[in-house]
Amino acid sequence: MPIHCPARYVALIVEYLESEGFDCTEALDRTGISRQSFAHLDSVLPLETLAHVSHLLATMSGRPDVFLATGLRCGPAQYGELGRAMLSCATLRDSIEITVRYFPLISRITGMSFKEVKETAEVCWQPMLGVPYDMLIASFDFVLGAFYNRLTLILGDKLPDFEVSFSTAQPPDVSRYRRLKPGRVYFGQGGLPAVRFKFGADVLDTRMPLANPIMLRQAEERVGVYYKLLRQPQRDWPAWVDTMLRESIAQQPTLEELAVIANVSASTLNRYLAAQGCNFRRLACEIRHERACHMLREHGMRVGDVAQTLGYTSVGNFIRAFRAQAGMTPTQFATSQEEPSSTPLNAGQTTP
Structure with a gap:
């Protein structure tokens, strides 16, 4: 479907x-x-x-900045009943939490989570579908811009300093993020593909100017109906897992970690994958090896740097795993790629 x-x-x-x-x-x-x-x-x-x-x-x-720019123009009015529910909440915290609960109504490509750690609030967006890299970045830019716009509308000049962290590499046109004031934006932070927005938790108790418990209850009832209709019975689980594995930096996601993001148990995620002809362990090994070959062949990266990028606990573990699949060490593979007469291994390309 x-x-x-x-x-x-x-x-x-x-x-x-x-x-x-x-x-x-x-x-x-x-x-x-x-x-x-x-x-x-x-x-x-x-x-x-x-x-x-x-x-x-x-x-x-x-x-290329159009997605961030569009997000910065997007307010609750664009979200229909969910937007009314956001505005009718008692506090900013409540408004963020209801957004997380029904976020699939806003975006099918990314998921949203929210947590408080001591004095810091963190909102995180991660991919929920397997999509091309440029579409992933576009989606990140849009939800980031929309969230920033929402905070500025509610907090005005009380908007605190904040940090935005992308797991992905810095884009060529990084200047577009200068619009996010008074924030600091970081790239290449590693880990699972994500963008995180951190700010002081003290503003979470800010009262919403249009708070109305009756309107909130009515809007949430209607939102719940839309949400049930949206549930996707035949999600492409292998494509999503593929995206999460390929775009992770300095970490190899486990089945359990991906299950938490998808809001299912590890055994359920395993069953979903199996039903669509996919084995997680085999897919993870194949993608990790493909990424290693790509880094050695196309980027000339050092063995130690490749091991770190792919989340191996030691260079030795990486060398042994690579030899088990390729029949040669990473250094031997890299050298073979410099020889015109060498026979290429059966290794694929990764998303840039």
């Missing part, structure tokens, strides 16, 4: 770009999307179509 995502984000991107003087008609025509198809707040598009048109709009306009 195809996965569908809210079409309102295409409408927001088109509205933003055309306000900046770029005509989006050609990009929409090339993907077969009519403006009427995303005119209604509850309209949806297949995930593949959303990814295609988003990529075209960003590249044809020459605006």
Whole structure:
């Protein structure tokens, strides 16, 4: 069953770009999307179509910052009943928690979590679907911009200093993140693919200006109906696990860790994978080896750096694992790639 995502984000991107003087008609025509198809707040598009048109709009306009910029213009009004529930909560903490609870209504690509550790609040977004790397970054940019916009609307000049940490590498056009003031943005933080937003927990008790328990109860009842209708019985679990494994840095995710993110038990996740013809251990080993070959062949990375990036506890463990699959050491493999007559191993490419 195809996965569908809210079409309102295409409408927001088109509205933003055309306000900046770029005509989006050609990009929409090339993907077969009519403006009427995303005119209604509850309209949806297949995930593949959303990814295609988003990529075209960003590249044809020459605006790789468009997703962050669009997120910065996105407020609760774009979320329908869920937006009304957010605004009707008693405190900022309650508003964030209800957003986490129903976040699939906002994004099917990423999931959202929230925690407090002593005096620090942390919101984290992680991929929930297997998507291309550029679509993952676009999704991160959008939810980050929308959350920042929401905080500024509620807190105004009381917005505290904050930190944004991307597990992913720094993009070429890093200047777009300067709009996130008074924040500091870091890249290449490693671990599972994620973007984290940390700020002082003292503002969580800020009263919401439109707090209304009756409206909250009514809105949440309607949101609950939408949420039940949205549940996806045939999610592509292997594709999601593949994405999480390939984009993790300095860590090799375990089945248990991925199960926590997916909000299922490890045994349930294992059953879902098996039902779709996938074995987690075998997939994890294959992807780890493919990534190692890619780093050695394409980037000329040192063996120790490859081992660290892939989350091995020691260089020796990496060398033994690599030899078991390739029949040679990482150094021998790297050397063989420099020889024109060498026979390439059966190793794939990773997402850049």
